[in-house]
Amino acid sequence: MNCSDLVEIDLSNATEFTDSGAAAIAKAKNLERLWLVRCKLVSDIGIGCIAVGCRKLRLINLKWCLRVGDLGVGLIAMKCKEIRCLDLSYLPITKKCLPSVLQLQHLEDLVLVGCFHIDLDGLTNLKQGCKSLEVLNMSNCPCISQYGLSFITNGAECLRQFNISYGPPVTLDLAKCLQYFSNLQSIRLDGCIVTCSGMKAIGNWCASLKELSLSKCSGVTDEGLSLIVQGHQELRKLDITCCRKITQASINSITNSCTCLTSLRMESCSLVQSEAFVLIGQCCQFLEELDVTDNEIDDEGLKSIARCSKLSSLKLGICLKITDDGISHVGTGCPKLTEIDLYRCICITDVGIEAIAHGCPDLEMINTAYCDKVTDASLESLSKCLRLKALEIRGCPGVSSVGLSAIALGCRQLTVLDIKKCHHINDVGMVPLAQFSQNLKQINFSYCSVTDVGLLALASISSLQNITILHLTGLTSNGLAAALLACKGLMKVKLHRFLSDCSPIPFLITCNPAVVCFNGGTKPPLRYFNFSHFIVVLSGNRPHGMEAASRMMGNYSS
Known part of the structure; x- marks a missing residue:
């Protein structure tokens, strides 16, 4: 077969793909896009063959190709001058290949996640960064400092997105490295130590950020966060997950300054009081995504958030103060909801689930794990949500095969199902699941009452890819x-x-x-x-x- 006209090949997770296979790929002279993710047997030799043969490459992903080093990457950079997107995540590369990479005149997207051997000495040798670079991801690069960053970003005037999560401390000096990038719209600092002076400097950047992630950053305070949101009032997405020092003062600043937010993630902000969530609903009515997992939100907060009519994703896991009353307001006010997480919301009953099912017909994912008051009535309500794809009801002792049968009959697009510790689900529920849920890809039915008969019934689902089977007393090794x-x-x-x-x-x-x-x-x-x-x-x-x-x-x- 003549493959010379191929323009795209995806060999991700081809664990037996070797250099001989790479040599065959090299014959595809018109190839533009190539994915070799986790092809751990291919080496510099195979990549060199591809570099010589596929000069028109615009995208190549070498993530987790652990035998590819500086030589292979250098050959790609020297031979494939049209490269736009280059993913070198977790490769054992060092300073040697970076100058060649950054001389690619059309390079727009560079991913260097987990390149542990790139150090400060490697970066200080660079006199000029890549002018065309728009997206740079250097997360999990522990040896990078603010001085090294200043060299790799030097001259990258088009930079729009920057990720240095789990990297160097965000100090005043580091923030100054990025202050003049007028096109910068998105920055991720997840897991970094941040200083107040660094946050103040970010607030004074000339660029107007659209996306900012401070997830799991230690050092985030009310003062620092307020300075940032006051300086970047055009923010659309903000992630302050596990910023445990912030209080209602931060929420006041966010809701006053960033009224156009479409995404707010603030899981486990434990010092934020329930009154703050009322402000979110009053001031940020363009929200499409809200994550308040493990917070003090109550029904009054949910009633306010129900004003966000564009909301499509709402995560309320471990919010112990919410009840059916608050959830019912969400069902009435948020008709576009496609995802809701109620994990361990122990006060939620069938009444709340029915309100969601009735008011949100486009629902695709719902998690009611360990909501022990949920019964088959909830599943019968959810069976009317014809687009439901993921259902997690583990630890719900009130559900049985009757409710699961209703889901199987009504939700034909179901792909993920977790019924762990639903002891009243047995083979009777597996039969309709096998008959009608032909899109099912993943199921966990540990600790259920399923036997060999039910498991064999599920085996007829051709799409099934992932099964978890723990502690099924009715299961035999032969079955x-x-x-x-x-x-x-x-x-x-x-x-x-x-x-x-x-x-x-x-x-x-x-x-x-x-x-x-x-x-x-x-x-x-x-x-x-x-x-x-x-x-x-x-x-x-x-x-x-x-x-x-x-x-x-x-x-x-x-």
């Missing part, structure tokens, strides 16, 4: 083996460790190209034993292995 044989598309199975010694499971693992993880016991932390190395045993010879396994199953069944 499990038969189900694994029947599941053609499985990619990951999680089982209890004792099954690793139960025949015919050990042999079957060598025949099924799935990653099988065994739960190592009841004592925390859990240990997982990855048997994915068995994939190689019968690679390219699967039919013979399947036939042998079938014969083996016949012997055991007798």
Whole structure:
């Protein structure tokens, strides 16, 4: 087959792709986009072949190609002058290849996540940055300092997005490195230590930021955050997750200055009092996404937030003060809601869920895990949400196979289902699920009452990729083996460790190209034993292995 006209190839997770395969790819002279994510066997030699043969490349992703180093990256930079997007995440590269990379005249998007060997000495040798660069991601690069950043960003006048999460402290000097980038719109500082002087300097930047993430930053205070939002009143997205020092004073500043916010994430801001959430609903009515997980929000706050009619995603996990009354207002006021997280909202009952199901017909995801007052009535209400794709009801003892059957009948687009610890769900619920949920990709039914019969029924779902099966007392090793044989598309199975010694499971693992993880016991932390190395045993010879396994199953069944 002649592949010379191919312009795009995605070989991500092709774990057996080697340099010989790369040499074959090099014959695609017109190739423009190439993904080689996690191709861990390809080396500088293979990448060199691609660099020489595919001169028209505009995008190449080498993330987790652990055998590719400075030589391979340097060859790409020297031979493929049309490169626009380059992902070198987690490669063992050093200072040697950076000058060549930054001389690419058309480079717009550079990703250097987790490049642990790039240090200050490597960056100080650079006299000029990349003028065309628009997006730079250097998160998880622990050896970078503000001085190194000043060299790599030197001359990058077009820079729009910058990510240095889990990097150097955000000091006054670091903030000054970026103060004159007039096109800068988005910056992520997740996990960084921030100083008040650094935050003040960010507030004085000439650029008007549209997106800012301070998630899990230590050092964020009311004073510093107020200075930032007052200086960047055009903010659309703000993430202050786990900024545990801020109080209502910060919310006052945010709601007064940034009234055009479309996304606000503030999980676990534990010092913010319930009254502050009323302000959010009053002043930020353009919100489309709101995450207030593990906060003090109550029904009055929800009633106010229900004014945000454009809201599509609302996360309220572990908000212990909210009740059906507040949730009902959301159902009435937020008809565009597609995602709601009510994890461990212990006061929510069927009344609240029914209000959401009735008022939000486009709902795609709902999490009611450990809402122990939820029953089959909630599932019957949710079965009217025809676009529902993800349902998490683990730890809801009031639901049974009756409610699950209603979901299977009504929600034909369901792809993710978590029914762990729903003890009243049994084989009766699995049969309609197998019949009507043909898009299901992931299911967790640990601690349920499902037996071999129910598992075998699920095996008929061709789209099923990920199964978690822990502590199913009605499951036998023979039934499990038969189900694994029947599941053609499985990619990951999680089982209890004792099954690793139960025949015919050990042999079957060598025949099924799935990653099988065994739960190592009841004592925390859990240990997982990855048997994915068995994939190689019968690679390219699967039919013979399947036939042998079938014969083996016949012997055991007798």
